Amino acid sequence: MTLLPLRPRRLSCAVRLSLLCLLPGAAFAQQAPDSTPKTLDSIQVTGTRIKKAELETQVPVQVLTREAIERTGYSSVADVVQHLTASGASLSTKLNSSGNFGFPPDGGGVGAGAATVDLRHLGPKRVLVLVDGIRWVNESSGSGVGSSVDLNTIPLAIVDRIEVLEDGASSIYGSDAIAGVVNIITKKGAEGGHVEVQYGDYNLKGGDTSSIDLSFGGSSERAQWIVGASWFKQKEISSREYEWATVPVPGTGLANGSSATPQGRLVFADPSGNTYNITSNTGVTKPVFDPSQTGCTRTDDYHCFTTADRYNFAPNNLLLTPNERKSVFGQVRFEFSPNVSGWFRGLYSERESANQAAPEPFFLGTDAGVYNEWAETKLVISANNPYNPFGFDLTTMGANPNLFLLGRRPVEGGPRRYEQDVKTWYAAGGLDGVFEVNQRTWNWDVNVMSSESKATQTNTGSYNVKHINQALGDPAACAAIAGCVPLDIFGGPGTITKEMLGWISPIVRDRSKNTLSLGSANITGELFDIWAGPLSFAAGAEWRRYKGEYHPDPITIAGEYNGVPSGVTIGSYSVKEGYVEFDVPLAREGFWGKSLDLSIAGRYSDYSTFGGTGTGKIGLRWQPADELLLRMSFAQGFRAPSIGELYGTLSRFDATIVDPCNNAASTTPKCVADGVPPGYEQANPQISVVTAGNRELEPEESRSFMAGAVWSPSWAEDSSWASKLDLGVTFYRHTIDKAIQAPDAQSIMDRCIDSRDAFACASYTRNDRGQIIRFEDILANLGTINTSGWDFNAHWLLPETGWGQLGFDWKATWVTRYELINESGQAEPKGPGIEVSDSAIPEWSSTFTTNWDYQNWNVNWTMRYIDRLRESCAGANGFAICTDSAADQHWLGATTYHDAQISWRTDAWMKGVKLAVGVNNVFDKNPPICLSCTLNGYDPGTYDLPGRYTYAKLSLDF
Known part of the structure; x- marks a missing residue:
């Protein structure tokens, strides 16, 4: 069989479509591609600084378009990215966090009312969030100095698309990009106005959401601009409703x-x-x-x-915390000359939220x-x-x-x-342009940014x-x-x-603030031709300064607060970085097939806190035939200690711990050796644990490997049963050394009792009655994390008929390994298929979307699958609710959610009117009961809120 020539845009679109299938509505109804070859302009995609016409790079980038986002019915950036199959548990408005979780060991506070993203279950701190390729300020939690981005500070109204790189990228972007990068691309302009109104409600009492998004833009011969405002309000749902x-x-x-x-x-x-x-x-x-x-x-x-x-x-x-967000934003771009342009982008947002x-x-x-x-x-x-x-x-x-x-x-x-009141402002500007070197086009840009997130938290009761x-x-x-x-x-x-x-x-009042200032300069272009084509490069430098502070109420500082005590945290650091990246064509149209390309990148970072560190990355992209792409990469990464981790003062959080020596176990030799008297009864399952930052912390170091393939068979294109078929598979592996952590308190106690581990037994103190009166859990570079797995995706678009066009998308993640090794060389209980500490890593999670387009109508149906999990019975031995009391195991059954949306659009009124109605969790599926979860009987980081969510949305263009 003779392979058909690959149109320049065909595999690029195939890659994107095969990776778009993560969310409801990611399938598209497309016209058959034009058979005329096209020349693509050079663009920059997440994962590389080199501008090129080929969108498919050495690493997979998942692109979530505006159309795909709108078909989900979600009202925030966080909801969109938290439903990726590769996402782990992270903060959201479903987590009623304040008061029960105290102060986490990293000094970042509980982040009440915030929403973050976790990729590969490696934690939000190991995900870098960019807006148009530039870092975003870390959140202010009101109870500490946060080390991850609150996605609620970025209104969904400004988003054009979201690009998600699930691979280590420290050599390209610097610290924090261990697990990947979320790059939020904003709308750069508009012609006219846009209004979008949405209302939704749960079948539980409360929880109704309302939002209004307004934007207006225009352009002239040399300028392009857009301004807008966004308002979102979500009411609370009491736990009594479930x-x-x-x-x-x-x-x-x-x-x-x-x-x-x-x-x-x-x-x-x-x-x-x-x-x-x-x-x-x-x-x-x-x-x-x-x-x-x-x-x-x-x-x-x-x-x-x-x-x-x-x-x-x-x-x-x-069950659901109240959250009201208001924001205004604007962006303008001006062309000073055909070769030089300038831009400015500004945003101000406020959030009022509460926990109880x-x-x-x-x-x-x-x-x-x-x-x-x-x-x-x-x-x-x-x-x-x-x-x-x-x-x-x-x-x-x-x-x-x-x-x-x-x-x-x-x-x-x-x-x-x-009650939290969070204010965030952001201002960024820059210049960019092009020039020629030996008849080759080079691109350059210079950027500056300053931002601040400031929070106050008022506590009554x-x-x-x-x-x-x-x-x-x-x-x-x-x-x-x-x-x-x-x-x-x-x-x-x-x-x-x-x-x-x-x-x-x-009335207790706490306040915190995070600021970020940066300047960067980048240049990219083609240096010269080698045997297989032009050698491309990118290089640049960046300077950043972070400042953070947390001021608890004076009665807390004085040691009079009955709740969780903490001290003042103030710190700052700066970093200077330089990087270089090369794209080397190794072969074209020969023995090696269509093309073979090598990418090499390196970055050096100099931190004021710990000195210098370097990272590198190498990638290979091989296209043996028009319809097949193979790629792999190996990357080094690092994460610098955050301000809270470095400078956080002594504070306390209350951990729920089951003492292995409680009641009848008190007379066992292991418990006697731990100083437990006969008949000991644990007075309180909530044990106060003291933690603090550590100025001697070193950066975390990581190694990431990725290998994958994308196949778009020509025999399935424009056939009787398919207009397009795209298949993809990716293997990933991440290893993190010197992971900054405070060991899990329950694991520390279990280790001490089981093995008399010296480190574990030195972490807590009992009094002569056996009660634990001191428990210390200080941050250190203690752990090693190893995780690996597979991503699978498929996109099948059927031929267009008189009944419209039907498409199917499937995305799945299979986690084959997740191992957290503690300071004693032992594995912590967290792993694939296990629920522990209010979070889980499902072995399998997948999304299957069916999309039908017919004239002005679109119907979308999505099934989201979460594999079964097992947990300890958490002290519930002997209770009927525990699946297997003898083995101390309780199984959380596999769960499938169904989402549906139907929309209609017409251009007959104004410039366009669109009406959409939808239901998430159509069949009102409740999450499985979780015995070890702290609140509400289920894991809100893994499962949907109990109850069916129904919504309606009206969009107007004028």
């Missing part, structure tokens, strides 16, 4: 509920040395304590604390483990306190303290509410533990303090009065 989110862990009742209850839990010793673990009876204003009743059979107003007394915190949380958690508990006593002296070592609940029913002091002071744990949930103060201490002490001492009111924490709900709350409940 049945499986209304218990702490679905199917286990209150077994994993909180021991801090509205009635209060007390573990203490009386003057005779008798120890009690009791709680007051419901509805008791001032309970009566009978010291003669030392057992659990009591006639006073107390009973022994049991699982049935635990508090169900789940209904107070949110159950009423904040406070834990007092020597076993509290909250790293607060007012709660652990300086507390005396005076016998003179009018609400103390015991008749003696309860104290944590001195050689013989008798107050071990007092947990109280002051529901009178309402839920914790965290939290408490001042110093004021609690004072209110529980001697009433005479309290009376001497202005505003102090004695506190009643021994009765049931309602005993804490408004006046008491006024003394112990402050």
